[in-house]
Amino acid sequence: MSAFTGTGRLARLALRRDRVRLAIWTLGSPLIGYALAESVASIYPEEQNRLGYVEVANSSVVARAFNGPVASSDLGAVVVTETYLTLAVLTALLSTFAVIRHTRQNEETGRAELLGAAAVGRYALLTAALVVVVGANALAGALLAVAFIGAGLPAAGSVAAAAAIVGVGLAFTGVAAVTAQLSVTSRGANALAAAAVGVAFLLRATGDVLGQRSTDGLRLDSAWPTWLSPLGWGTQIRAFGDERWWVLALPAVLLIAGVAAAYALAERRDVGAGLLAARRGPARAAAGLLSPAGLTWRLHRGALIGWAVGVAVLGLAMGLAGHEVDDMIADNPAAAEAIAQLGGGDELVDAFLAAMLGLFALTIGAYVVQALLRVRGDESDGILEPLLATAISRHRWLGTQVVGAVLGALALMLLAGVTTGLGYGLAAGDPVGWTVELTGAALLWLPALLVVAGVVTALFGALPRWSVALSWAVLIAFLLLGQLGAALDLPQAALNLSPYTHVPSVPAVDVTVLPLVLLTAAAAALLAIGLITFRRRDTPT
Amino acid sequence: MSVISIENLVKTFGGVRALDGLDLRVEPGEVHGFLGPNGSGKSTTIRILLGLLRRDSGQVRVLDGDPWRDAVALHRRLAYVPGDVNLWPNLSGGEAIDLFGALRGGLDGRRRDELLRRFDLDPTKKCRTYSKGNRQKVAIVAAFASDVELYVLDEPTSGLDPLMEAVFQEEVRQLTQAGASVLLSSHVLAEVEALCDRVSIIREGRIVESGTLAELRHLARTTVTVETGRPVTGLAELPGVHEVRPVDGRVRLEVEPEHLDTLLAHLVRFEVRALTSTPPTLEELFLRHYGEATDSEQRPAAGGTR
Numbered sequence: 001m002s003a004f005t006g007t008g009r010l011a012r013l014a015l016r017r018d019r020v021r022l023a024i025w026t027l028g029s030p031l032i033g034y035a036l037a038e039s040v041a042s043i044y045p046e047e048q049n050r051l052g053y054v055e056v057a058n059s060s061v062v063a064r065a066f067n068g069p070v071a072s073s074d075l076g077a078v079v080v081t082e083t084y085l086t087l088a089v090l091t092a093l094l095s096t097f098a099v100i101r102h103t104r105q106n107e108e109t110g111r112a113e114l115l116g117a118a119a120v121g122r123y124a125l126l127t128a129a130l131v132v133v134v135g136a137n138a139l140a141g142a143l144l145a146v147a148f149i150g151a152g153l154p155a156a157g158s159v160a161a162a163a164a165i166v167g168v169g170l171a172f173t174g175v176a177a178v179t180a181q182l183s184v185t186s187r188g189a190n191a192l193a194a195a196a197v198g199v200a201f202l203l204r205a206t207g208d209v210l211g212q213r214s215t216d217g218l219r220l221d222s223a224w225p226t227w228l229s230p231l232g233w234g235t236q237i238r239a240f241g242d243e244r245w246w247v248l249a250l251p252a253v254l255l256i257a258g259v260a261a262a263y264a265l266a267e268r269r270d271v272g273a274g275l276l277a278a279r280r281g282p283a284r285a286a287a288g289l290l291s292p293a294g295l296t297w298r299l300h301r302g303a304l305i306g307w308a309v310g311v312a313v314l315g316l317a318m319g320l321a322g323h324e325v326d327d328m329i330a331d332n333p334a335a336a337e338a339i340a341q342l343g344g345g346d347e348l349v350d351a352f353l354a355a356m357l358g359l360f361a362l363t364i365g366a367y368v369v370q371a372l373l374r375v376r377g378d379e380s381d382g383i384l385e386p387l388l389a390t391a392i393s394r395h396r397w398l399g400t401q402v403v404g405a406v407l408g409a410l411a412l413m414l415l416a417g418v419t420t421g422l423g424y425g426l427a428a429g430d431p432v433g434w435t436v437e438l439t440g441a442a443l444l445w446l447p448a449l450l451v452v453a454g455v456v457t458a459l460f461g462a463l464p465r466w467s468v469a470l471s472w473a474v475l476i477a478f479l480l481l482g483q484l485g486a487a488l489d490l491p492q493a494a495l496n497l498s499p500y501t502h503v504p505s506v507p508a509v510d511v512t513v514l515p516l517v518l519l520t521a522a523a524a525a526l527l528a529i530g531l532i533t534f535r536r537r538d539t540p541t
Numbered sequence: 542m543s544v545i546s547i548e549n550l551v552k553t554f555g556g557v558r559a560l561d562g563l564d565l566r567v568e569p570g571e572v573h574g575f576l577g578p579n580g581s582g583k584s585t586t587i588r589i590l591l592g593l594l595r596r597d598s599g600q601v602r603v604l605d606g607d608p609w610r611d612a613v614a615l616h617r618r619l620a621y622v623p624g625d626v627n628l629w630p631n632l633s634g635g636e637a638i639d640l641f642g643a644l645r646g647g648l649d650g651r652r653r654d655e656l657l658r659r660f661d662l663d664p665t666k667k668c669r670t671y672s673k674g675n676r677q678k679v680a681i682v683a684a685f686a687s688d689v690e691l692y693v694l695d696e697p698t699s700g701l702d703p704l705m706e707a708v709f710q711e712e713v714r715q716l717t718q719a720g721a722s723v724l725l726s727s728h729v730l731a732e733v734e735a736l737c738d739r740v741s742i743i744r745e746g747r748i749v750e751s752g753t754l755a756e757l758r759h760l761a762r763t764t765v766t767v768e769t770g771r772p773v774t775g776l777a778e779l780p781g782v783h784e785v786r787p788v789d790g791r792v793r794l795e796v797e798p799e800h801l802d803t804l805l806a807h808l809v810r811f812e813v814r815a816l817t818s819t820p821p822t823l824e825e826l827f828l829r830h831y832g833e834a835t836d837s838e839q840r841p842a843a844g845g846t847r
């Protein structure tokens with residue numbers, strides 16, 4: 001039996017386990033690419049618009065940090081600038097999570113031991129994971145290239161742009177192969193790999209911010225930190241500009257080095273063991289943990305802190321970007337119209353800021369859904385059962401979870417208002433005034449978030465087995481109604497189904513109180529339904 | 542006043558009748574064995590006793606309260622160990638124990654430390670790194686360190702090794718010496734034989750046998766092997782005698798306990814030289830109710846599967 005025996009069978013098993021995820025990944029990324037290419041083409045139809053775009057994008061600190069350099073004033077280059085980092089970060093995370101799912105997670109749950117006892121070689125598990133993930137990257141990349149070409153972009157640039165994304169996926173596949181060997185838990189391995197993605201983002205952002213701009217403003221040469229980042233390499237290929245194909249060698253080298261290191265580590269360790277010891281916890285609980293509220297805080301604080309960091313960084317960036325809105329779209333009526341449609345009102349900056357707060361409210365809706373659905377996760381994992389067998393009533397338990405999720409959303413929304421206001425105020429010269437104004441505006445979104453919490457709670461109480469899928473479906477429906485509803489000319493009755501439709505988008509328009517009261521009442525009714533139905537039902541797994 | 546009394550309990554899941562007119566009584570101070578193979582309805586019964594599931598019909602009283610309506614008040618007075626323990630992966634074992642104790646209304650710190658030592662459990666490990674047996678120990682320590690009137694244990698030892706099983710049995714005896722009552726669901730016959738004052742055997746959602754071990758033995762046949770000077774005749778005509786077989790010069794037969802007397806009176810006429818009589822083991826009792834067809838389900842090995 002060789003060290004690779006069984007790889008084919010394990011790869012088929014991984015494909016079967018992940019068939020839905022892989023389908024979403026390989027089809028989703030080209031679909032996003034195609035849709036964004038179409039929408040960029042409609043916003044920047046003329047070379048003239050795009051020259052303005054390139055000039056602003058290569059000079060604005062915010063644009064440099066979040067988008068990287070623009071390779072040229074070709075339509076394709078603008079499309080790449082607008083899509084690259086989203087797709088690259090998504091691909092990086094999907095690749096790392098998939099590698100770890102099929103390696104460390106199998107070991108952690110003991111499945112690997114079962115498999116290892118069957119006719120399966122020492123390297124088979126890792127090799128099967130790599131085959132599947134590299135294959136998925138290649139397929140998604142090929143479809144992405146086809147999507148760009150289908151959207152009317154030149155073939156060479158389309159292939160280079162897709163290859164840049166594939167390169168990112170392969171580079172982080174190599175990283176994840178190593179972290180899966182280091183940590184004993186899949187959570188730890190995922191965290192290490194995700195941290196690597198974060199570091200790569202920061203390195204690239206730093207390098208791009210510090211880069212040298214040519215005198216005509218049309219070219220930005222990134223500084224050296226960008227070259228240390230797999231996310232930076234993708235921008236250095238300069239798709240739709242003067243393509244530098246040799247840069248693709250960098251991710252290939254990282255993949256090979258990572259895989260070689262992973263095989264070497266796998267050779268030296270036992271199944272189930274890692275190179276980093278599992279962290280220990282306290283032998284006794286701190287007093288603060290010993291209540292439903294204390295437990296809730298403990299279970300959510302990690303995610304909440306992560307969200308807070310993300311919201312704060314985005315808020316500051318959006319605020320600072322707000323000051324550049326006028327310059328960026330001064331001679332671009334299509335973009336101005338898009339923003340006005342999202343935000344409403346006459347003042348472009350106010351519309352922009354209001355639209356940003358609305359987007360924050362939608363995103364933070366995802367926090368509410370994720371935090372509250374934890375009750376369902378605990379129920380189906382059997383964690384809820386011994387808990388409800390203690391002297392904690394069902395109402396108290398679910399109520400604590402709802403309050404925890406809503407307080408978390410309140411904190412995040414406040415943070416979004418404060419940082420956006422501060423960012424814009426600093427640039428515009430009135431930090432205190434703008435912070436106060438946008439913080440107030442941000443709080444107006446809370447009733448909509450309460451409705452989201454109410455929907456999840458009601459679904460959890462009434463339809464526990466369906467609550468996870470339905471909750472996300474409802475949030476996505478709200479998102480689509482808000483973002484596309486007006487563009488698609490949907491009737492107002494349909495738009496009214498989303499609570500986000502009813503929140504006045506201050507500062508673009510004036511405050512109206514009645515809709516906020518009605519939203520809160522609807523939320524209260526939904527919460528009551530959830531609490532009552534949960535009290536009356538079994539606790540199915 | 543019984544600690545637990547169930548009459549004619551019915552619970553269905555969709556079309557499946559998991560409990561079909563179940564009766565069960567647990568008296569104060571006793572360890573009551575709740576015996577049955579996988580899928581017979583033990584966990585369903587226990588979940589109803591804890592107010593986690595709603596009954597379809599029947600009477601259920603726990604500590605003189607209604608388990609659904611009075612759940613919170615009752616849960617202060619009882620402790621539960623589930624068959625398949627799952628815990629918050631990022632809490633340490635010690636934190637989980639303290640949390641369960643606190644949510645139940647308090648925990649004896651000295652007892653907790655003693656139990657941790659006796660069960661040889663490291664409380665600083667994160668729950669995600671515990672094996673099934675160790676997760677079960679967390680639940681056992683959390684329950685046994687609580688000073689309550691009733692302990693509800695659902696196959697609590699299915700992941701423990703024999704050494705820990707012995708510790709578990711000693712600790713259960715200590716609980717009852719302190720006056721507590723225990724409902725112990727199990728399919729480990731040796732454990733039930735060692736611990737239980739009374740036993741109820743459940744099959745397909747009904748109790749098919751209930752009583753002290755002595756009473757149950759009484760219901761089953763005793764195996765008698767006898768060696769006589771002259772060939773024994775007329776056995777088949779005796780009341781309550783079954784399965785008569787010659788075994789190399791001796792005769793083996795089964796006899797119902799109440800007819801033992803008649804049998805002995807009959808045998809002495811044939812010059813008895815040796816005689817052994819074996820009372821039925823719990824295993825035989827059990828098999829009598831389940832037959833060979835379901836044999837594979839009764840092996841006390843696999844433990845809970847989900």
Ligand SMILES: Nc1ncnc2c1ncn2[C@@H]1O[C@H](COP(=O)(O)OP(=O)(O)O)[C@@H](O)[C@H]1O
Pocket residue numbers: 540541554557558559577578579580581582583584585586
């Ligand atoms: N939540 C549920 N949904 C559907 N069927 C269930 C559920 N819980 C238990 N059952 C069924 O009820 C029967 C009894 O199960 P259970 O009480 O878990 O048995 P035991 O604990 O004795 O192994 C089984 O047939 C099982 O499949």
Ligand SMILES: [Mg+2]
Pocket residue numbers: 580583584585624695696845
């Ligand atoms: Mg069970």
